Structures are given as C-alpha cells and as structure tokens.
Amino acid sequence: MSGTTPNGAPPGASDLPQEMKGRQQSSSKMAYMAVIAVVVIVVIIVLAGWQLGWFKSNSSTPATASCPAPVSLTGAGSTFVFPLMYQWYTTYTGSTVNYESVGSGTGISDISAKTVDFGASDAPLTPAQKTNASGILQMPESAGAVAIIFNLPNVNFAAGKSLNVNGSVLAQIFLGTIMNWNNTPLQTLNPGLTLPIDPISVQHRSDGSGTTYAFTQFLSSASTQWATQVGYSTTVNWPVGTGDKGSSGIAGAVETTQYSIAYVDLNYALNNEIHFAAVENPTGAFILPSVNDTASAIADSKDSTNLPLGTGNWSGVDVENAPGAKDYPIATFTYLMFYQNPYAAYGSSYTLQKAENLVNFLNWTIHAGQSYSEGLYYVTLPSSVVAADVVTLDSMNYNGAAIPQAACG
C-alpha cells in the first residue's frame, strides 16, 4: 500500500508526532524503571557488603598467644559509670565492647533477662532481684561519692571553706524538721557564717538512682527517725522537697533555685564546678569531698575488708562513715553483674571463647582499668576490694570447667 509509513500507521501530519511522543514517553519510563532497579541493586549490594564486612578494616591485634580471638560483648545499665566504661572499652583491645547507658534499673532487668553479657548498677541487687536471676555474680568495679550541693546567695565563704553539714542535720532537713537556713543546729555547725532566715528548698532525684541509694543509706545510719520513717533504696518516699530527673536535672534546679539544697554524684559536681558542702565524718572533722579522700574512706571502712562473695548478698554492704581522720563519709560502690556459668545461663550457643573474652575484660577493668578513674573523677578501688573481685572472677566457670584467664588488651 502506497502512502503508509514503514510501521503501518496511516499517513497524517497530526498522528506522527503523537506516536513519537508516546514512544518517547514509554522509553523514558523504561529509563526511569531502569534507574530504580539499579538503585535497588546497589542498595542490596552495599547492605550485603556491610553484612560481610567489606568496608571494615580488619585491625584486630591479639595481645598474647593465650588470648582468645576478640568477640563482641554487650553491657547495659548505669549512666553514672558510662563515661568510665567508654574510656575502658575504647582503650581495651581484647574484645569489642558495646555499652548502652540506659540506667541502673534497666541494667539489672537486662542482665536478668540475659539479653546482655554484663549489667551495671550503682546499687547492689536486692535479695528479690537476686532470686530472679539465679547464678548471678556481682562485684564493685568502681566507686564514687555523694556531694551535698546548695545555693546560698550573698553568703561569703573563706577560701577553702564551705557550708558545714552532718548526717543528723541533713536528715532533719530532708525530713522537713529543719525548715530555715538559720535554724539552730545548722547555725551551730557554721559559727563564722550568718545564715539567712529564708526557708530551705529541698531538691531530690525523681528517678531511681544509685546516688539516692547511697545518700539515704547515709541518712539512715545518722538518724533513727529517717531509718524507720523513710529507709534506704534507689527510690524512697520523700517527706519533703521537689523531684528532678537525673544529675543534670538536680544540678539545674539548684543553680536556678535560691536557698536550695540537694545531693549529686561527686563526679558531676567536680566536672561542672558546682559548690558543695563539707560533711562531718566520725572523727568530727568537716571534709570537702575529693576523689582521694573517698578512696581512703573506702579502704578504711570496716566492710571493705569483709566483703561478701560474688554470689552473696551485697545489699547490706556499707562503706560510709569510715573512721579515718580525713575520710569523706558518703562513699559508695558501683557494681557489674554477670553470670557465674555463662554456659548454663545463656545456653550452648555461648561459646567458651566468649566466656574467656568476658572474664578477661572484667579482669582488666579492676586492674589496668583503674588507672583511668582519677582523671575522670572516679574513685580507684582499694586493693582489698580488687582482691575480693578476683575471687569472684576466679569462681566463674564454663559448664563446670574453669575459664582460662589471660591479660589481654
């Protein structure tokens, strides 16, 4: 047929451009689909590559021949110990450690549910929590102190001096029986100062906290009324005061509330240069908290040479009110928790190699790891506590057999 185009379409000026346009459209759509397909394939290849470790440099350096190949260990819990833990696991090369700072309470529930290799908590396990996680061990891996912080405008302190407080006065303030700054017992402790008549604004933690545990334990031993009416725990029913979340919440509240008083980790107070009070120790001296005076306090405390076994009950351990002349009285441990027999706890998929990684890392934290404490304002463990921790680590086993230990990293 004459007059038809090669592809059989009838001739017509108006039809041709439309057809071309249609073809153009479908070819551009094809190109579009091709681009999508390529992108999807590239994404899959990249993900697979990641999975297979193409993009990671293999820079594992085994320390000695007896060290197991490094594996990944996970831990969770205490926000207080997180900075020190970070310093530890970035320095230690024997294993890849992955720590999530979700709070001591979650740390305990995570290790109880066996979703992590170790939990970290600023308060020891309660007897009920211990029965919940059979075969669990706990050991102190670091220590801290509780600082008393306050906001007293227009009160000038002599150099090296601060507000003087003691356990009995603090208990009365937090019970609400001392309500004003110039109340006689408080004024008597501070003879050189003119304290204002203004009411004391009490601030405390609203969330569960190891700092609250240590502070209320100190108040309980100083005041029988506090011990019977409130007691000590990570959270208590506060008779008076305002609650704030976390150390940062407490510090912020004291900074902005005139005539307020609160307690916070010494570590937090020192790093943020917050003013803190001198606390009276059993020898009658008023001590401004420092890392060294807390370390000596823990070494001098009667419980530090008489610690329970790793399997024992730590909830009664008290390292406060040490008898030394310069000892700061409100000291506290922070704990790591893990299983004595990982094979029995986690099942057969938990290899001996991983158990070796775990025990070597824990061993490193209480020995070489302690040297990083002071620079970050954590308290170095005294040798008596390290010795007790070594007994705990030596009691670990893998399905009945001792776990080989080596100094790695």
Added chain:
Amino acid sequence: MAFDRVARRRWKSHLFAGLTLLCVVAALIPLTSIVWTAFDRGAPALSVGFFTQPLPAPCGSAQTHCSYGGVGPYIEGTLVLIALSSLIAIPIGVLIGIYLSEYGRRGIGRVISFFTDVLTGVPSIVVGIFVYTLTLDYILKTGGNPENVYSALSGATALAIIMLPIVARTTEEALRAVPDSVREAALALGIPKHRTTLRIVLTAALPAVLTGALLGVMRVGGEAAPLLFTAFNNPLGYTGVTQPAGALPTMIYNLYQTPYANWQADAWASALVLVLIMVILSVASQIVFTRVRRRISGGQ
C-alpha cells in the same frame, strides 16, 4: 462611599495577610531557636574531626585540652536504619493504602483504616518494647541466645511499625484525590482493575505518595526511644543486620546525660547534624518529586 468600602476591604485584607505572616513567624521561632541553640552549644565540636575522629575520651574540668568527634559511625547507623525501615514500611504501607482506597472503601477497610489511625497514636517507646518482647519471646521459644535480641533488624522493625500507618494513610488519601472519572475512563477502555490501579491511579498520585513516604522517614529519623530496646548501641555504627547498631538520636541521649563538657558539645553538634540530614533528605526528595511530576504531566 464606594471608595470607602474598597479602602475598608483593602485594610481588612492587609490585616489578615499580616496576621497569617505573624503566624508563620511564630511557627518558625521554635525551629530557628533549636537550630541556633544546637549551633551555639555545639560550635566547639564542629570541625572536620567531628566527622572523621572516633568519640574522644570524656573531658572533665581538670583537663585543659578537650577533643571532639565521633559522629561519623552514628550517621552511618542512622542512614542504614532509615534505609532498612523504609524497605520494610514503604512497600507494605503503599499496598495497605491501595487496598484502603481502591478495594476496601467500606466494611473491613474502614475498620483497618480506624486501627491504622490508632497505631499512629501509639507512643514510640511502646513500639520499642513491643518489638523487644516479641523478638525475645521468639528467641526463647526457638532456643536461641537471648543476647541476639538487640540488632539493627529489630531496630528497623520498630521504626517500620512507626512509619507504616503514616505511609498507609497518606497513600490512601493521595489515591482518593485521583478523580473517579479517571478510573472509569480506564475501565471503559477495557483495562483490568489491577492495571488501572497500578499504572494509572498510582502513577497519577505518585508525588503525593512519595511525600507520604518522606513524612514517614522524617518521623522515624529522630526517634531515640524505640531504638534503646531494639537497635541498642554500637560505637562502630552499623556492623550487620544481626548486630546492634548505633544511631544519632541514641548517641545524643547518651552523651547529653554525662557531666563532660566535650561530650555535651558533641551531643548538641550531633543534634545539628541530625537536623541537617533531615533538611538534605527533604530537599533531595523534593527535587526528585519535581522530576517525577514533570515526567508524569509531560506524558499527558
């Protein structure tokens, strides 16, 4: 008289234009404030090293020189988590939207639609705990190691569950906005319903569907709560779907709580980086959408 009325109307018009402008300014205040605060407090950390160096040791008031860094692996982790959750949520969400708009306009469809809305309102931490519990339960039933509960995959699953209802509902609305006459025209030409839906209705609504997907990505990109119990944390960022993964929001959450000035500056700078990532994703997808839209309208 007439002039008076025109003047009054013009004045009223100006008044309302002014009021709307005021509202726009009021809405922009929080955004600028967030960006400025993050920039101001994160300024010491912002440098090339912030992206290339690992997270430095914490720096207390005793140290004189503080270093910053460590955001790199967490950017990687966040991008991978967003990609994985999009791979899960967008196809499923679009299919749900197609069902709701094209097949289930009444009866069971309305029930599904209602529950999709309810899912939007579930707090993200609850979604995290839900995925955690479900994964742990599955692992314990199959006799696996409970430690495997924390993985990039479970993190992405939690994020996908948060994303899903947003994608589904925006897809549904986008498809409904396509006039019925378009569907009728296609059906009248003898095109089967599934092809009408996929090739004509979905294509016409594609820019709006993609906007919905982007909204979902924006929603989950800044989530920290659901990741705490699922993706956990990983200083190396992303190391595999079955391994824990680090993400920017959880990094910010962890670092801000610490007493160290350099880590807090790192947290603020990371917040700024997170906002910038969202802006870049948004602008990039706007460019792609415009292309898609031009291509679709160019074909008509």
